[in-house]
Amino acid sequence: MRIKAIQWALSAAVLAMSASAFSAPPTPAMLSNACAGCHGTHGESAGPSMPALAGQSKISIVESMKGFKSGERPSTVMGRLSKGYSDAEFEAMGEFFSRQKPFTTSQTLDRAKVAKGAELHEKNCARCHVENGKEIKDNSPVMAGQWVKYLEIQMADYHSGKRKMFDRKAERMKPLSQSDLDAIAHFYASVK
């Protein structure tokens, strides 16, 4: 009871000093929770075109945000939204989402596409997207369990040249057909 009274006195005092004049800068959670309206609570996205961020690697989130901000990575809303934050805030958000329990989407996948995608992955992607896209190497993202629709939009951006890629990725990706890319998306989405 006594502790509670002290807490109340403290909170009343903080309030009396005018909350916004004596307040701390936004915490990682304050920054990141605002993203959840589109990316789901803690980054557990329920919308197939919005990537799940829960359990994503910090570096991949930071690099994505920097890419959106510079315009190097194409986007709809993210180019503008990323301009609202500093590099330090990108780091804070990356840290926040990377610490969340990895989220596996629940979606209907085509078995034949998954099998075909597994072969294509082994041949073309496995050197960088290690452990079937579950682990990260350099700044490659975690892709295992991601939404098919999101992966398809990303690959379409690469394939059309809208999104730049380094030479080794381009060498591997350019010869692939639309149905190949589709199969690869299904494969990564299937990895648990």
Next chain:
Amino acid sequence: MTIDRRSFLKMTAGAGAAGVLYGCASTGPSGSTADVMPKTGRRVVVVGGGYGGTIAAKYIRMMDKNIEVVLVERNDHFVSCPFSNLYIGGLMKDLSPLTIRYDKLAANHGIKLLQAEVTGVDAASRTVVTSKGTLKYDHLVLSPGIDFRTEEVKGYDIATTPEVIPHAWKAGPQTVLLRKQLEAMPDGGNVVLSIPLAPFRCPPGPYERTSMIAMFLKQHKPKSKIIVLDANPDIVSKKGLFLKGWKKHYEGIVDYRPAKKVTEVDARSKTVLVEGLEDVRGAVVNLIPPQRAGQIAVAAGLVGADKNWCPVNPTTFESTIHKGIHVIGDACVAGAMPKSGYSANSEAKACATNIVNMMNGREIVDFSGINTCYSFLSAKEAVEVTGVYKVDKEKNTIIAVPGTVGVSPDLSELEAIYAESWLKNILIEMST
């Protein structure tokens, strides 16, 4: 300890000098002034189960399981205003994709639900009066949405006019009524849409509605058109994109007339009067009345000098009029943030964070919020507006971070795909 009717009245009489108990007379005769849920520990009461209230309740519980949260809502479900224009335009069979219930949210987070109408708030004794009894709180979050300033439209009766001339600005039966009227309208009849002066709920909403009704007319009533009477001097939001969309898809169907303020209505003849002078008659009339904060915020004395909206601290969303009461969503004055569902979502999280900080004697954390708001122009094309918002400490208000506010470069099918995912995510965030 249960407060009986007599001791409650005594208590409120004592508090009468400092704070007024509002709406006491409207509490029912069946002992509804009794404490419906005696408070034993720390408690936050959240009023309103929409875009703001559900999120505030959820995030308080996620951040501190030792705070009891009671969510008070008069309905057992909520229908989203965002996307309801798509239903009106015929792109949705029913309102089920826009409807959420509260059972999973309550079970997942241990939120206590009270389905009741809130009739009054006593700020001094920190008590909420509901149709089922009273509730004590340490902090109260009001997310009441909007109500209508019908007194500014002569001839408008809140009980009967919307049954003939729907506003459809609170989603649910009104939305269904407007679509039914459109379907029943003779080909060649005109739709009249009246837009109030800003600020109102969802700045691009009336123009999206114009687009969706025009799309419906083009397909089903090719001889009809929609006359838009806008009280504002110009299109309030996403102007270039709406004009582009109307030219591309609805040339000759949309008759947009700026600076036409509807001041009078005659429901019987389905006629509206512009500035009391010009008669405009429609086969279907969709009159969106001017707005203010939801009734309970007005009754609780939380509206500011403009008598319409609730001034709040931009970091805690605590009312600048009554301590311990926080107002979020459309009802509050959130600086540069628009009155949108996404804004309410962001405001709710910041409010929840800082209520938990206040209740634990911790430092208040600066607000950081986002708005993203999609509008459909056709069945497959959408546009959006974005912004990142922070507090300007010198001006003590919420401002947009430079460079973050902007709209889509063009009508876009990709934006429509993202819009669908936005809806899924935000409704699931509110209901689980």
